[in-house]
Structures are given as C-alpha cells and as structure tokens.
Amino acid sequence: MSKPEFLSFSSSELMPQEEVLEVQKSRQQLQIGIPRETCLQEKRMPLTPDAVQLLCEHGHELIVEADAGQDANYSDTDYSEAGAKIVYSAKEVFEADMIIKVEPPSEKEIEYMKKGQTLISALQLKTRSKEYFKSLMKKGVTALSFENIEDEDGIIPVVRSMSEIAGNTSILIAAEYLSNANNGKGFMLGGVSGVPPTEVVIIGAGTVGTFAARTALGLGASVKVFDRSISKLRRLQAQLNNMPIYTCVIQPKILEKALMRCDVAIGAIRSDTGRTPCVVTEDMVRNMKAGSVIVDVSIDQGGCFETSDLTSHDKPVFKKSDIIHYCVPNIASRVSRTASFSLSNVLAPVLLSIGEAGGIDEMLHLHKHVRKGLYLYKGNLTRKGIGEWFDLPYAEGDLLFD
Numbered sequence: 596m597s598k599p600e601f602l603s604f605s606s607s608e609l610m611p612q613e614e615v616l617e618v619q620k621s622r623q624q625l626q627i628g629i630p631r632e633t634c635l636q637e638k639r640m641p642l643t644p645d646a647v648q649l650l651c652e653h654g655h656e657l658i659v660e661a662d663a664g665q666d667a668n669y670s671d672t673d674y675s676e677a678g679a680k681i682v683y684s685a686k687e688v689f690e691a692d693m694i695i696k697v698e699p700p701s702e703k704e705i706e707y708m709k710k711g712q713t714l715i716s717a718l719q720l721k722t723r724s725k726e727y728f729k730s731l732m733k734k735g736v737t738a739l740s741f742e743n744i745e746d747e748d749g750i751i752p753v754v755r756s757m758s759e760i761a762g763n764t765s766i767l768i769a770a771e772y773l774s775n776a777n778n779g780k781g782f783m784l785g786g787v788s789g790v791p792p793t794e795v796v797i798i799g800a801g802t803v804g805t806f807a808a809r810t811a812l813g814l815g816a817s818v819k820v821f822d823r824s825i826s827k828l829r830r831l832q833a834q835l836n837n838m839p840i841y842t843c844v845i846q847p848k849i850l851e852k853a854l855m856r857c858d859v860a861i862g863a864i865r866s867d868t869g870r871t872p873c874v875v876t877e878d879m880v881r882n883m884k885a886g887s888v889i890v891d892v893s894i895d896q897g898g899c900f901e902t903s904d905l906t907s908h909d910k911p912v913f914k915k916s917d918i919i920h921y922c923v924p925n926i927a928s929r930v931s932r933t934a935s936f937s938l939s940n941v942l943a944p945v946l947l948s949i950g951e952a953g954g955i956d957e958m959l960h961l962h963k964h965v966r967k968g969l970y971l972y973k974g975n976l977t978r979k980g981i982g983e984w985f986d987l988p989y990a991e992g993d994l995l996f997d
Contacts, residue, residue: 623954625655625946628691629679631663634698636908636924638666638931639938641695641715641741644677646943651678655950660688667931693955695942699723705730711973713955714738715942718970721896725985728976732987735974737955741942744968755802756937761926762806762863765890766795766814768926769859772888772912772919779919780886782858785814792817796853798845798874798899799863800827803892805834807861812838819853821845822864851879858884862891862899870897877901877916885917894922959992966992 627650629642640663642650647657657679661671671681682688689707694700696716700708705727708714714731718740731738741753770784771777773793786792795811797804800822808831811818819841822828828842843849854860854875860883864871871893880889880902891903902915906922908929913920927934945965952958959966969992970978982989 621953622654623950623952625650625950626658626692627655627946628658628688628694629660629663630685630688630694630696630704631660632666632696632698633701633704636928637698638928639697640664640667640669640931640935641697641938641942643935643939644669644673644679646939647674647679648677649943650946653947653950655946656680656691658682658688658691660685664935667935669932669935693946695946697938699727702727702730705734708734708736710735712736714971715741715945715968717742720981720984725987728971728981728985728987731971732974732976736971737969737973738971739965739968740970741938741945741968743970744941744945745964747964749964752941753938756941757927757934758802758865759806760930760934760937761892762803762808763810764926764930765803765807765861765863765892766810766859768921768929769795769861769888769890770814772921773858773886779888780858784811784859785816787815793859794857795819795859795861796821796850796857797861797863798822798850799861799865799893800824800831800842801863801865803863803865804861805831807863807892808840809835811859812840816859817841819843819857821850821853845874847874850874851882854879855882855884858887860887860889860900862889862893862903864893864899866896871899873897873899873901875900875902880918881916883916883918886919888919888921890921892926895924898922963993 651657659674659679659681661681661683675681686707693713699716699719714736746752773779773782773784775781782793784793793816795816795818797807797820800820804820808818808820820831821843823845825844832842889900891898891900893899894903894905903920903922908923911921911923949955949958952961959969970981972995976982976987976989977992979989979991
C-alpha cells in the first residue's frame with residue numbers, strides 16, 4: 596500500500612497574501628463636435644437634441660455648428676437648450692477631440708482636422724479615393740465607419756435601421772407618383788371594396804424588401820416578392836406572420852410576367868461584394884404598363900433595373916418607355932427627422948460606452964463589435980479591403996488589440 600502524498604508549502608506561501616482587486620476604469624469626458632453637413636443630398640443629423648442632452652448629463656461636451664440641424668427641422672435653440680455649445684464655423688467644430696457626422700468628411704474638412712482626432716461617420720468606400728485615405732492617414736486620426744459597427748448579436752444596426760426606413764418610404768414614394776398629384780395614373784396604392792388592388796412587385800427579400808412588403812400589404816396591395824435565395828423568402832414569410840403574399844425565386848420569364856401586370860416595382864437587392872446584379876432588362880421595362888412606377892432602392896449600388904439612372908432629391912424622377920423611374924440614392928434622407936432619430940439611437944449609446952470605457956482606445960480593446968467599424972487607428976490603415984483596393988499598407992485592426 597502506497598504512502599499518502601502530502602502537499603508542502605514554504606514559509607512565505609503560508610504568510611497572508613495581498614488581495615488583488617480589479618481597478619475601476621476611469622471615465623473620460625468626451626469633447627464631441629457636430630459640423631453642418633455639406634453634401635447637398637444629406638439632411639440627416641447624427642445626434643438629436645435629446646441624445647445631446649443625455650450626453651451632456653453624463654459630463655460630455657457637445658459643440659454644434661450653427662444651422663447644422665436645419666434640414667432635419669432642429670433649431671440651434673433646440674441644441675443649445677439641450678446643453679450644446681453653438682459655434683458659427685466648421686473650423687471651430689473641428690477643434691473638438693471627436694467628430695461625429697453623417698457623410699464622410701470633405702477634403703476641406705480633412706484640412707480642419709487635427710492630429711490624433713477621432714472620427715465617426717459613414718465611409719461610403721465606393722466613392723472614396725486613394726488620396727482621400729492618404730489625407731486622413733497624414734492627420735493621424737482614428738476613424739470608424741458607423742455602417743460597419745456591429746451590435747452584440749452581430750447585426751449592423753445603422754444599415755438595418757436605414758434599410759427599414761428605405762423599405763417603408765419606397766412604397767410611400769410609389770404611392771405619390773401613382774396619384775394625379777404627380778401626373779400619375781390616378782391610382783390609390785392599396786385597395787378598396789369592389790376595386791382590384793394595386794399590384795406591387797418587390798425584387799429582393801432582405802430588410803428593404805421585407806419592410807416594403809409589410810407597408811404595401813398594410814395598405815391593401817397585392818404583393819409579389821422575388822429573390823435568388825429561398826431561405827430569404829422563407830424568412831420574409833415568417834416575419835410577415837404568413838400574411839397573403841406571393842414569393843418566388845428569380846426566374847426571368849416569371850419575373851417578366853409579374854412586371855407586365857404590376858403597377859409598382861421596387862428594386863431592393865443589396866450586394867455584399869460590389870455592384871448590384873441587374874436582373875430587370877430594358878425589354879422587361881418596355882413591356883410594363885404605361886404609367887407604372889419603378890423605385891430602384893438599389894441605385895446606391897448601381898441599380899437592379901437596366902433603365903435606372905442616378906437622380907437627385909431635387910429632380911427625383913424621369914420617364915423611360917413611359918415608365919416613371921425614381922432612382923434617388925440615400926432615400927432615408929428624404930425623411931430626415933425619422934432617420935436622425937434612428938442614427939441617434941445607435942450612435943448615442945456608442946458614445947456613452949466610449950466615455951464609460953475611458954476613451955476610444957479602451958473601447959476598441961474591450962468591444963470587438965465596435966472594432967468592426969474601425970478603418971484607421973492613429974493614422975494606420977486597419978481594413979484589409981481598403982488596403983488591397985487602393986494599394987495602401989495596412990495592418991488588421993484585431994492584431995493591434997488582441
């Protein structure tokens with residue numbers, strides 16, 4: 596029988612040991628600047644006055660350029676009463692340590708930026724250039740694109756909320772151009788007793804397509820949804836609680852017949868890799884009923900109708916083959932106040948978390964989902980896609996923090 600083993604301790608190990616306590620992270624007061632948007636099509640604000648008040652109550656300093664909220668129907672008084680400081684030039688706003696805006700900064704705004712600043716805005720990679728990133732890199736800024744920031748569930752909340760708005764609004768836009776008020780066919784989008792309902796074809800079963808279908812069905816329209824993915828079509832039907840809706844995988848002949856009968860066609864396809872696939876040919880459009888309305892939400896990525904051409908909020912429509920085309924990118928800006936609320940709902944909690952964490956560096960270290968939006972860290976490019984696209988040196992962001 597083997598002898599029992601006894602643990603031995605040295606005299607130092609038997610002495611009382613010092614307890615190691617977790618050191619509470621010190622909060623950081625942020626200085627946040629909100630410049631006025633200079634892009635003609637942009638009317639949204641990244642933060643509403645309510646969000647500004649919340650941030651000010653947590654000890655953060657907000658600097659807002661005069662008339663920045665004008666296009667979203669927010670006055671300077673709304674922001675000053677919420678606790679923000681109103682300044683009268685973009686240069687003064689860019690003295691802040693952190694800049695929050697909707698559109699990416701222009702070349703002039705980049706000149707205003709200071710060394711080591713933090714920028715949170717859209718990236719819109721397809722419209723950027725190599726020189727644009729070089730300019731930001733020279734400034735040594737840390738930049739995050741809010742359209743790539745994820746939440747804890749892996750969902751991109753800004754893209755989702757803007758897609759919801761675009762889907763709902765696309766149907767309301769179509770209703771406008773069907774009515775006599777805009778020299779349309781004089782149809783009401785929907786249906787009433789004894790009158791055949793308006794027929795709507797939606798191409799794409801993602802978030803835009805789902806919310807467009809929900810709005811159209813709510814108005815009483817007859818809705819057909821096409822997509823290349825059967826799983827997306829199943830998910831759409833489940834999300835609509837099995838409301839009466841026709842779904843079909845995209846097949847050219849079936850799609851062409853549906854377009855010939857419809858009054859409204861919504862392009863809602865989104866590509867993850869590049870240009871949106873063009874699934875509706877010019878011949879298909881030519882065979883549609885005269886006076887029908889096309890709203891190509893996919894125009895942001897090139898459009899899914901062969902006849903689509905980029906338009907603006909000032910001149911939103913054109914006619915081709917006697918079909919009304921609405922091809923305005925950034926549809927969410929058309930309902931700027933609602934869109935500003937949605938943006939603010941995402942960005943305000945992120946800013947509060949940055950302050951609670953002790954600064955942007957600590958936030959990026961602790962929260963990988965926020966790091967998904969990082970593309971520049973202290974002037975160093977951290978996004979592989981940008982580096983390969985523009986032939987710029989880069990280091991993956993996760994390697995800097997893990």
